[in-house]
């Protein structure tokens with residue numbers, strides 16, 4: 339994966355590129371390879387770096403087997419980059435086979451929808467590589483988890499999609515599973531990082547014991563443009579991405595403040611949508627042999643890849659755009675306001 343390092347202190351970026359020379363010769367495949375490489379580029383923006391260092395702190399303390407390991411909750415709206423952060427952190431601590439058996443320093447997984455103690459335990463056992471993952475009662479499964487954590491020398495657990503512990507429509511919290519999770523933290527003495535949509539904070543509000551263990555909380559917020567500092571950060575992010583593309587962009591894209599606003603309207607400042615918009619723009623330029631990404635290309639990329647109804651005045655790149663966030667019912671960012 340390519341990695342673009344965001345260095346906000348001096349507004350410059352170092353680029354790391356792990357790619358070796360590509361074996362792909364077909365020019366059409368080459369184009370798609372370029373599009374895929376844009377999608378795969380990791381941007382180490384400031385909030386991402388903060389998230390990584392918060393997880394690292396948790397992990398370091400976890401190596402001491404403290405009786406009450408410090409746990410962490412990371413929340414953020416969909417597309418803010420939680421799972422990307424999880425996978426990127428875990429990538430640096432891969433599972434390995436040794437003479438003493440399998441070592442899994444960082445165990446990470448997605449929690450199931452409609453969790454029960456058994457199906458969560460099962461997911462954990464699968465991630466640990468237990469071939470008999472579905473066997474036994476909840477108690478015996480829990481005991482196997484504890485043993486395997488010790489044998490596989492698990493130092494950190496990251497559980498994604500924690501909002502599944504709260505039912506979206508009935509707001510019912512899976513109290514029994516939450517209590518079991520607290521028990522697991524206690525008996526394994528391994529720090530847990532939970533990740534999920536913002537509503538999962540309510541699970542902790544309703545469970546004081548879990549809340550105390552997860553008193554450290556951070557959120558991955560969308561990029562803002564309301565004040566000078568956030569605007570500068572978003573501007574730097576866009577310059578970094580535009581500067582690393584395999585196609586050129588018209589100069590206005592990196593110099594004109596208006597474009598920052600329109601791209602923000604088109605993406606709500608969310609990494610997921612920023613990457614979708616830009617990848618789709620690169621695809622249009624390569625497919626149609628256009629000279630560069632311009633406002634027209636961005637407008638088409640928006641309606642083709644983010645919101646099909648986003649045409650005319652509902653398209654942030656249209657000259658007569660309505661100039662407001664697209665957060666009304668039926669619009670792409672409905673429900674994203676905190």
Ligand SMILES: Nc1ncnc2c1ncn2[C@@H]1O[C@H](COP(=O)(O)OP(=O)(O)OP(=O)(O)O)[C@@H](O)[C@H]1O
Nearest residue numbers: 379380381386416417418419420421422609610613
């Ligand atoms: N730091 C980043 N650098 C590059 N791309 C990113 C980054 N963070 C997120 N993305 C892109 O945004 C997309 C959405 O990110 P991700 O899946 O991590 O969000 P999420 O917060 O887990 O969303 P959800 O709550 O829906 O699961 C990813 O597919 C990835 O392409």
Ligand SMILES: [Mg+2]
Nearest residue numbers: 420421422498
């Ligand atoms: Mg996710």
